[in-house]
Amino acid sequence: MTINLDPNKVWIDGCFDFTHHGHAGAILQARRTVSKEHGKLFCGVHTDADIQHNKGPPVMNSLERYEHTRSNRWCSQVVEAAPYVTDPNWMDTYHCQYVVHGDDITLDANGEDCYKLVKEMGRFKVVKRTYGVSTTEIIHRILTKNSLPPTHTDYYPNIKELSFYSVAEDAVSKHCYVFQSDLSNVLVDGGYTFNIRDCVYVDGDFDLFHMGDIDQLEKLKIVLHPDKRLIVGITTNDYLSTIMTMKERVLSVLSCRYVDAVIIDPNAASLAQCACEKYHIGSAVLKEGGKFSEYLTKDLIVKRVESQRDVYIARNQSKGMSV
Structure with missing residues (x-):
């Protein structure tokens, strides 16, 4: 069957844990790769089980991550339970020719590049990764109780x-x-x-x-x-x-x-x-x-991290961050 890919439709996928401004920046850049007037951005979000298997437990559960991504101004549609390793068949379903990702490498549980296949197919576009923010960094601050002071050069946006x-x-x-x-x-x-x-x-x-x-x-x-x-x-x-x-x-x-x-x-x-x-x-x-809003607070999120402190310390250490 012939798949008609639409140049005005583009795919991005991820865990979107915390869905911080680094995620938002990638989503915004991905949206800019297609037409201003007619472009659509499909955001594939992974399940808790897939994230657990490939990189360890997410802090936010799947429903929270789906809805947070859906609330992003530049996301046209969330695709729930998108595979951790990007599957061109899923992209085809939504008529997306390209997937967009930051200029870092994402590995699956086997140490393989999650975008290897789509890269080989010429269906991969790179955008600039947002410096200085990541889920790993945020978890690190929660674990160490270290916050940047307002005097820090990067405390305020330019x-x-x-x-x-x-x-x-x-x-x-x-x-x-x-x-x-x-x-x-x-x-x-x-x-x-x-x-x-x-x-x-x-x-x-x-x-x-x-x-x-x-x-x-x-x-x-x-x-x-x-x-x-x-x-x-x-x-x-x-x-x-x-x-x-x-x-x-x-x-x-x-x-x-x-x-x-x-x-x-x-x-x-x-x-x-x-x-x-x-x-x-x-x-x-x-x-x-x-x-x-009746249950989710900052304090609850901190408690989720603290309740699995050893797990998150080990995960962060594997990425070069010690507590």
Whole structure:
């Protein structure tokens, strides 16, 4: 049977554990390899069992990883239970000629390149891997309780990074606004006319940005205020207890399809004067009825890692990270 491959459809696959901004950056770059107007990106996500067999236990379960990937602004469709070793037959099913992956090598349980076959077939495209962030690095910080201070050169995102992650679903057009401290300090212009009266605001630290947070953002945007733009204020009460840097948290939140603007280190006094309804992440009204928000928290995620501490230490050591 002849398979008609569509140049406007592309495949990416992975574990997407934590689904951090490194994953989001790869998804965004993959979306940019196809047409702005007609392109579609299919994100294949592996099962817990496949990940366990090939690299050890994931921190987030399959349902959490499927839904988090689905919430990414540039993902057109999630393909659940995609094989760990990329299978061209699965790509064919969705009419994707190419699979996209970062410029690092992913090995299966036998030490073989997961993309060996598609590379040999000329159906593999490489994008730049995001430096400095990985699931391994995040687990390392949880295990060592080491966090980067705000004085670190990579603690805050730069304008280029903010602009890159602020784009719309087509991966090119402007969408999200980014502000520093208050609405008078614009770092990135968005793709719409900004009016605070057309917005709703929520703040929190969004550390280990997860489906519990995303559930609440979706409820705000889709259920409670479907006619409003959603502004997210990202705070840091104590960097010593915050695992992710401001850069990692901001870029992760920007990649969420429910977000229209971000304020870095919001000034509470200034925001109090704004004429919009305000919420705090984790409040009862946002968590109520949430599929994930009623149980999934940062503390639970940390406990999952700590409960298998020896396993994760051994996995990280195999990748050159000692605790």
